[in-house]
Amino acid sequence: MRFLPAAAAAATGFQVGAAIVATRFVIDQTDPASLAMMRYFVGFLCLIPPLLLVKRVRFAPRDLLPICLLGITQFGILVALLNYGLQFIPSARAALIFSSFPLLTMLLAAALGKEQLTLLKTVGVLLTILGVAIALGEKAFVRVDAVGSIGEAWIGELAVLASALCGALCSVLYRPYLRKYPALPVSAVAMLASVGFLALLAAGEGFFDSVPDFTAGGWAAVVFIGVSSGFGYYLWLWALTHASPTRVTIFLALSPITAAGLGALFLAEPVSLWTLLGLLAVVGGLWVAHWRTNPNVPHAP
Numbered sequence: 001m002r003f004l005p006a007a008a009a010a011a012t013g014f015q016v017g018a019a020i021v022a023t024r025f026v027i028d029q030t031d032p033a034s035l036a037m038m039r040y041f042v043g044f045l046c047l048i049p050p051l052l053l054v055k056r057v058r059f060a061p062r063d064l065l066p067i068c069l070l071g072i073t074q075f076g077i078l079v080a081l082l083n084y085g086l087q088f089i090p091s092a093r094a095a096l097i098f099s100s101f102p103l104l105t106m107l108l109a110a111a112l113g114k115e116q117l118t119l120l121k122t123v124g125v126l127l128t129i130l131g132v133a134i135a136l137g138e139k140a141f142v143r144v145d146a147v148g149s150i151g152e153a154w155i156g157e158l159a160v161l162a163s164a165l166c167g168a169l170c171s172v173l174y175r176p177y178l179r180k181y182p183a184l185p186v187s188a189v190a191m192l193a194s195v196g197f198l199a200l201l202a203a204g205e206g207f208f209d210s211v212p213d214f215t216a217g218g219w220a221a222v223v224f225i226g227v228s229s230g231f232g233y234y235l236w237l238w239a240l241t242h243a244s245p246t247r248v249t250i251f252l253a254l255s256p257i258t259a260a261g262l263g264a265l266f267l268a269e270p271v272s273l274w275t276l277l278g279l280l281a282v283v284g285g286l287w288v289a290h291w292r293t294n295p296n297v298p299h300a301p
Helices: 003-029 032-053 061-085 091-098 101-111 119-141 150-173 175-180 183-204 216-242 245-266 273-289
Strands: none
Touching: 003 032, 003 216, 003 245, 032 061, 032 183, 032 216, 061 091, 061 150, 061 175, 061 183, 091 119, 091 150, 101 119, 101 150, 101 245, 119 245, 119 273, 150 175, 150 245, 175 183, 175 216, 183 216, 216 245, 245 273
C-alpha cells in the first residue's frame, strides 16, 4: 500500500507531460480556454461510468461549494494564469517557475499545520527543481526581449508563480474533503464545476458561435487529453488521500521531463545530454523526498 500512492502520483506526473505535448499539437486549432473546457468536459464524461458503479455519495451542502471552488481554482484560474503568463515569457522559463509547485505546497502545508517540514523532503523538492532547471537548460533563461519587454516578463513570471500557488493551495485544502468522501465523486464534482467556469471563458473566445473545426489528428488529441485528464485527476486526488501533499505534488517534476521525451518522439524536438542529467536529478530528488529514516512512521497522518 505504501507504494501505490507514489505510483498514482507518478502516473499523474507522466500524464501531465503527455497532455502538454498533445496540447502543443492541437493548440493552433483552437483557443486556450476552449481547449481547457473541452479537456475537462471529456474528463468529466469519463468519470460518469465508474461513478454509476459505486455507491452513491451524498455531499453535505456546506461541503459542495468549497469543493466546487477548489475545482474552479485548480482547472480554471490556474490555467488562465498560466496561459496569461505564457504570453510574456518563454514556455521553458514558465515550466521552471511552475516546478516550484511542490516547494510551495510543502511550505503551505507546514504553515497550516497539515504536514511536518523535514530536511529530507526539503532537499528532495529542491533537487527536483534543480533537475527541471538542468533539463531545460539555457531555454529557461532566454533573453526576455525575445518574447516581451522586461516589465512584461515580470508580469508573466508572477502570473505563472501565482498559477503554481493556486495548485499548491488546492493540493493542501483538498485533504479534509478527501477524508470525508471518496476521491471519485470529489473528482467529478470539482471537474464539473471547472467546466462551467471555463465555459464562460470559452464563450468569450467565440467557442459557441460555430462548430469546432479540428483535423482528425486534432480531435484525437482532444480526446486523449480529456480522457487522460479525467483519470489522471482521479489518481491525483486518490494519491492525496493516502499521502502527504508534498510527496504527491513532487511527482509533477516528471511532467517537463516527460514532455521533453515525448516531444522528441512525436514532434521531432531535440533532446540533449542536459535533459538526461536533469532526469537523474529529478529521480534523485523523488528518492530523497520519499526516504524514511523510521519505517514505523507512516507517510501521511
